Amino acid sequence: MSEAQSPLWDAPADRTALFEAEALAALDGLYRTALRLTRVPADSEDLVQETYLKAFRAAESFTPGTNLRAWMFTILHNTFRNRLRDRAREPVQADSEAVERVGDLPSSAGETPETLLLRDVLAPELQAAIDDLPEAFRQAVWLRDVEEFAYADIAGMLGVPIGTVMSRISRGRRLLFERLNRGKLAHV
Amino acid sequence: MSSCTGIDAIVTPYVDGELDHDARGLVDAHLQGCAVCRARVTAERAAYALVKRRQADLRGVCAPDSLRERCAALRRAPVVPWSARAVGARLRPSRSTRPMVRLAFAATVLIAVAGTIFYRVTAGAQQAIAAELTADHAKCFALNSILRTHQSVGEVEAYLRSGFDWEAALPEQAEHADMHLVGSRPCLYERGLVAHIMYRHRGVPVSIFMLPGVQHASNVLRAFGHDAIIWNDHGRTFVLIAKASPEQVQQVATFVRASLH
Numbered sequence: 001m002s003e004a005q006s007p008l009w010d011a012p013a014d015r016t017a018l019f020e021a022e023a024l025a026a027l028d029g030l031y032r033t034a035l036r037l038t039r040v041p042a043d044s045e046d047l048v049q050e051t052y053l054k055a056f057r058a059a060e061s062f063t064p065g066t067n068l069r070a071w072m073f074t075i076l077h078n079t080f081r082n083r084l085r086d087r088a089r090e091p092v093q094a095d096s097e098a099v100e101r102v103g104d105l106p107s108s109a110g111e112t113p114e115t116l117l118l119r120d121v122l123a124p125e126l127q128a129a130i131d132d133l134p135e136a137f138r139q140a141v142w143l144r145d146v147e148e149f150a151y152a153d154i155a156g157m158l159g160v161p162i163g164t165v166m167s168r169i170s171r172g173r174r175l176l177f178e179r180l181n182r183g184k185l186a187h188v
Numbered sequence: 189m190s191s192c193t194g195i196d197a198i199v200t201p202y203v204d205g206e207l208d209h210d211a212r213g214l215v216d217a218h219l220q221g222c223a224v225c226r227a228r229v230t231a232e233r234a235a236y237a238l239v240k241r242r243q244a245d246l247r248g249v250c251a252p253d254s255l256r257e258r259c260a261a262l263r264r265a266p267v268v269p270w271s272a273r274a275v276g277a278r279l280r281p282s283r284s285t286r287p288m289v290r291l292a293f294a295a296t297v298l299i300a301v302a303g304t305i306f307y308r309v310t311a312g313a314q315q316a317i318a319a320e321l322t323a324d325h326a327k328c329f330a331l332n333s334i335l336r337t338h339q340s341v342g343e344v345e346a347y348l349r350s351g352f353d354w355e356a357a358l359p360e361q362a363e364h365a366d367m368h369l370v371g372s373r374p375c376l377y378e379r380g381l382v383a384h385i386m387y388r389h390r391g392v393p394v395s396i397f398m399l400p401g402v403q404h405a406s407n408v409l410r411a412f413g414h415d416a417i418i419w420n421d422h423g424r425t426f427v428l429i430a431k432a433s434p435e436q437v438q439q440v441a442t443f444v445r446a447s448l449h
């Protein structure tokens with residue numbers, strides 16, 4: 001990044017201000033992503049606020065020059081997981097079951113007519129379908145295709161190996177395809 | 189030709205266009221002879237293309253302005269240690285040329301921690317106080333519901349006397365106001381300790397934090413869905429935190445301010 005070489009970085013106060021400004025620039029994405037996690041606006045706001053509290057407290061542990069946005073998203077997901085753990089829920093187990101089920105997706109997907117149908121799907125319907133995905137797939141597809149993170153960054157956020165990230169993206173997309181298509185075909 | 193499981197791991201980067209020439213050729217060759225994987229790629233591509241087509245709309249949701257303000261207020265206030273001689277001294281605006289320093293002098297809050305070190309806190313950092321203490325409130329009550337500790341009025345008062353040099357008199361007959369004492373804990377705030385007294389009002393957890401030796405203006409803030417009410421009394425700052433209706437929180441705060449000495 002060009003900022004890294006900038007003389008601005010030489011002054012600690014300026015470096016802090018830049019760090020804070022860049023961190024705050026991630027706010028919209030963090031909020032959107034928190035909505036996918038909690039599904040409740042008020043809970044999303046709490047989650048994002050706690051993320052910033054932790055990020056500003058731990059600013060010294062951030063390595064300048066690395067991806068600050070990805071670092072913020074990692075804190076968001078860690079905070080979310082901690083909250084789930086505090087509530088003694090077990091999302092991981094539910095997810096791995098879903099992973100097994102979806103692993104045996106029927107490969108009935110045809111070549112053209114069905115994929116053409118998907119072109120008409122508008123954002124609200126697509127958003128609803130994404131939100132309906134099991135959590136593991138929803139997070140993977142969202143972080144990859146909407147927020148555009150690298151596989152490795154997503155692996156860090158979700159605390160899983162890169163191979164798992166890719167397989168969740170793949171299965172998430174195919175599940176999305178199957179569900180949207182089923183909805184479309186029912187209307188034809 | 190490679191098997192389906194052999195190429196399984198690289199199908200997604202294939203769809204994403206992240207494979208190099210050779211790996212792409214490997215997948216292409218497999219797809220030519222495998223209808224199952226072709227269907228998979230078709231489905232994955234269609235979903236990927238759809239999300240990309242609607243990506244701008246999906247990213248159109250913005251955080252509320254109030255959240256933006258609250259997060260911006262959590263930025264670290266500049267922290268400057270002051271010598272013990274500064275204790276009790278009245279701060280005046282500095283002629284310093286550094287804007288950060290001037291901003292800090294304009295601060296409404298001054299917290300003394302551990303008696304010797306002063307921290308200057310900007311008005312915006314009040315939000316940080318509210319957020320940190322609210323987090324502490326939630327943690328301590330969660331801990332308490334596991335440990336089920338319960339302290340008497342006498343125990344709490346003795347602890348406040350020895351731990352904080354505070355001859356506190358807890359509200360008498362708090363039960364008549366539906367306030368039930370849970371106990372007290374020392375809590376770490378910044379680099380010093382604050383006293384944390386816990387009550388339940390009609391079952392709702394209520395925390396009262398006492399920060400020693402503080403000059404400060406009153407305020408009402410919100411953090412994590414809780415109300416934080418700040419006031420100053422006899423050179424101490426008090427922060428009351430609860431998650432309830434504004435009426436209930438105000439009722440509790442009024443009671444505590446009137447009866448805690």
Ligand SMILES: [Zn+2]
Nearest residue numbers: 191192222225
């Ligand atoms: Zn195959």
